[in-house]
Amino acid sequence: MSDPDLDRVRTELQHAREEDTGELNEPLNNLTQALERLDEEGNEPKPERLDSIHDELVRLQEDTGGEIREHLRRARDQVRAYRENADELTEE
Structure with a gap:
């Protein structure tokens, strides 16, 4: 089952993909796949995985x-x- 917050991230990636001329196709696909793996895990995603996705988005953002x-x-x-x-939620 897909998390609504992660769906919003996927939607923004899809919009970026629609604007892209092809240069970001592979990185955007990799990020989408990483989000899908988070959904497949079923539990709260590991912080380091979220950090990795965040860092890649920052890197791509700086280059576009x-x-x-x-x-x-x-x-x-x-x-x-x-x-x-x-x-x-983890702290509670």
Whole structure:
């Protein structure tokens, strides 16, 4: 079952893919696959996996501009919020 927060990240990646001329096809596909693996695990994702996805989004964002950059920024913000929410739930 897919997590709604991760679905929002996937949606932003899809929008970035639609704007892309092909340069980011492989990295965007890799990020989408990483999100799918998180969903398959069924439990809360490991923090280091979320950090890895976040870091890759930051790297890609730094290398792009325009609408793609905005979609990547929103995806990055969603991952960060998801990570912070997961941390808060773990502390309770």
